[in-house]
Amino acid sequence: DQQVKQNSPSLSVQEGRISILNCDYTNSMFDYFLWYKKYPAEGPTFLISISSIKDKNEDGRFTVFLNKSAKHLSLHIVPSQPGDSAVYFCAASASGNTPLVFGKGTRLSVIA
Amino acid sequence: GAVVSQHPSRVICKSGTSVKIECRSLDFQATTMFWYRQFPKKSLMLMATSNEGSKATYEQGVEKDKFLINHASLTLSTLTVTSAHPEDSSFYICSAMEQPNEKLFFGSGTQLSVL
Numbered sequence: 001d002q003q004v005k006q007n008s009p010s011l012s013v014q015e016g017r018i019s020i021l022n023c024d025y026t027n028s029m030f031d032y033f034l035w036y037k038k039y040p041a042e043g044p045t046f047l048i049s050i051s052s053i054k055d056k057n058e059d060g061r062f063t064v065f066l067n068k069s070a071k072h073l074s075l076h077i078v079p080s081q082p083g084d085s086a087v088y089f090c091a092a093s094a095s096g097n098t099p100l101v102f103g104k105g106t107r108l109s110v111i112a
Numbered sequence: 113g114a115v116v117s118q119h120p121s122r123v124i125c126k127s128g129t130s131v132k133i134e135c136r137s138l139d140f141q142a143t144t145m146f147w148y149r150q151f152p153k154k155s156l157m158l159m160a161t162s163n164e165g166s167k168a169t170y171e172q173g174v175e176k177d178k179f180l181i182n183h184a185s186l187t188l189s190t191l192t193v194t195s196a197h198p199e200d201s202s203f204y205i206c207s208a209m210e211q212p213n214e215k216l217f218f219g220s221g222t223q224l225s226v227l
Contacts, residue, residue, distance in 0.1 A: 046218075100146075
């Protein structure tokens with residue numbers, strides 16, 4: 001059973017508009033969430049994270065929202081740029097030295 | 113920012129040979145490193161957790177005799193795919209955990225093709 005789900009395999013957005021990537025999780029022990037961006041044939045790079053004590057974290061064009069009651073988080077990118085085109089992975093972990101559990105990723109295409 | 117170097121980036125080998133992949137944390141010490149495998153159009157699958165100075169912890173379904181992991185120092189973990197077969201062809205990625213913030217930094221991955 002998948003503990004971290006990204007139900008949209010792909011998303012297409014026009015340049016300058018907002019991109020919203022969604023992620024749902026089932027494990028209530030998860031208390032730390034991260035988003036990674038991945039280009040083809042490269043390792044993922046860390047984008048932004050949020051701990052369960054917050055419901056929002058912002059870093060430049062990237063904002064992550066966490067809704068603990070719904071076990072849902074989302075990544076907002078605004079304004080979207082062509083260079084944002086990549087696969088975005090949502091990941092979660094429980095406290096301590098535990099490995100991350102990844103979603104399957106969402107491929108974002110930003111069209112100029 | 114922290115850098116993790118993974119080498120080689122691409123390797124092609126014959127069936128039956130062994131391949132070693134290195135993962136180095138360049139500017140921090142990592143007591144814990146992770147090895148992932150990615151199949152086409154699928155998520156990153158955790159294979160094992162590598163702890164410096166002790167045996168790696170393998171995820172269910174991952175053969176420890178097939179995928180040998182050695183974490184001999186605080187900056188280096190290696191994954192050896194022994195007696196490789198075509199079904200082992202995949203993209204392998206390592207990550208290292210920076211303490212105390214527990215941030216994960218990923219290597220650039222290794223594309224393994226077994227002929």
